[in-house]
Amino acid sequence: MPKRPLRPAMANGPAMAADLIVFGEDWGGHPSSTQHLIGHLARTHKIVWVNSIGLRRPRLGDIRRVAQKLAALAGTPDAVGAPAADAPGVAPGFRVVAPRAVPWPGNPLAEAANARLLGGQLRAVMAEENIVRPILWTSLPSALPVVGTLGERAVVYYCGDDFGALSGVDHAPVLDMERRLVEKADLVIAASPALAERFPREKTVLVPHGVDARVFSSPAPPAADLPEGKVAGFYGSVSDWLDVPMLARAAQALFDWTFVFIGPVRTDVSALTRLENVRFLGPRPHAALPAYVQHWTVSLIPFRDTPQIRACNPLKLREYLASGTPVAATRFPALEPYAHLVSAIEPGGDLAGAIEAAANQAGGALARLRQLAVAQEGWDRRAEAVETALGRF
Template structure:
């Protein structure tokens, strides 16, 4: 949603990533599912450039629609960036999905321009869904059709990996147990002090970190029981995660995190893993019986040790069973039924 700042660390890497994604443009991700990456720069806050970007993006979407023979599609918008483009395209229905509290992102420039586009989608959508209850509560007084619909999980993907008889990947096989695992972006929003304290106070714990590193993790990399395995394609993640003993989320407690619906926890649960996390409303209200909460480095270590001690085959199955009811097949049916009802009532 934002143009990376030239002076910010990682600027050129982000630019190269953007160019690489543009080169794919329209790609068949799997049968019946295509991904379009419009060639566009997020230059928000500059009216003329915004207009040119909207025109270019609209033309690219229309071309993709002709190639794929789409007519008046059902539009699912999950970020406000290209609201003007979306609203000018013929469509038979518009869903606006708040996957996060966008105004809490700390690296977004031109907040006013994005806030205006957010309002456009919010007012024009047939129905608005929110991934977290806190976001829902902040919006439901502004219009009728606002519904709480938490993130679903690709349960089948993780369940298949859990049942697989494949050998451990070589890089994780070399790491002894107990393995305290995390995958995702390894950035400055992670609370490094929590990990550092746990790793130094209990050297038997082996922390496994999977993902691209965007911050300074020099101190953690120097420890023999913290292992950085680098980026892994999403398809491989379940085959690594199944070999964790505990999954953790030690993010800093920002406004964005407090309002989030942590999909990662559901993926951990789908693998049967106990989860140690900072307090997050969604987890505290709906999955408190499956999560060990920690607000400080000392609590983080104590809860990891408790999770390892209390884990059992019964809890393993309980976590998996609950996530079997949180799949996208179930969630998408709920979404379409609510949309149909909203359109019929108009």
């Protein structure tokens, strides 16, 4: 892709902030790194957020979700309104678009249809919003068909996951779309060193995940449904990247502890549900999480060793540390800078021992050290790094 000219400077000041067309997950759910970053960028940029375009072919079990997508498109071409209440610093008028797109990665007919349908839809939105030559930002390879159709001044690919290992993804066609997207991108922003190594060095910058340290360190009253006594807690998606057998062994060994899981369950947890000291509380809003993590005894990151985990940079790690609560975790690359603050074991190891060791590191000076370790890693700092990278377009 030929280099696009830099935006002109204003006559009496710095260059105007470019408008952003952003492709991400459905806005308003549990905030991702993209939502955190764009929430901050929305203070100075006009944002059109395009909800998720699927990363796998439709299956029989997807009928309900497809019906919901069709219902969203049946009324108006997009939804306009304030984003999720816990997204930081979002300006009024932030626009969220329900995309007219066929979720079939790797299918040439679907790509052609999406270039026409979604490209036309977004050009109409751009005209309504008086957007000309935006930066096209995508956190999903499935946005590839519209690249080059919006008169964009630059293409930014934000890579926060290894799509070759992510569950629920058609890996081969999505990786092919990612490869073609990177070829067209002017800038790649990677969330971890392992991800950054996959892309051309001359166009890639590393922006690790951040944390809303103020939210997680400011005292919150304990949640009403948090059990009393010694609690080992986890929040996030309960999926196949968690080592369920290891967790079951720990819960059996620590019969005087309660193990609490917050989040949707997307894997077989029968080995845990049969144990009397295990509780699944279901999903909670992001803003409610400090009321749990600040008051349970030890926070858990019980990952398996997988390619996805080796490339990940989980938001919960910094949030746990910002709360000051001790952490017991299996080792993975993104943990290493904080390993001296965590009771860390090798994947599949003695989680019960790690939990008891972490519990001995509670309170006082050690809690403050954990908080200080991430105090300068706020999403505002990460957004400043992104702003600097975008400033050349």
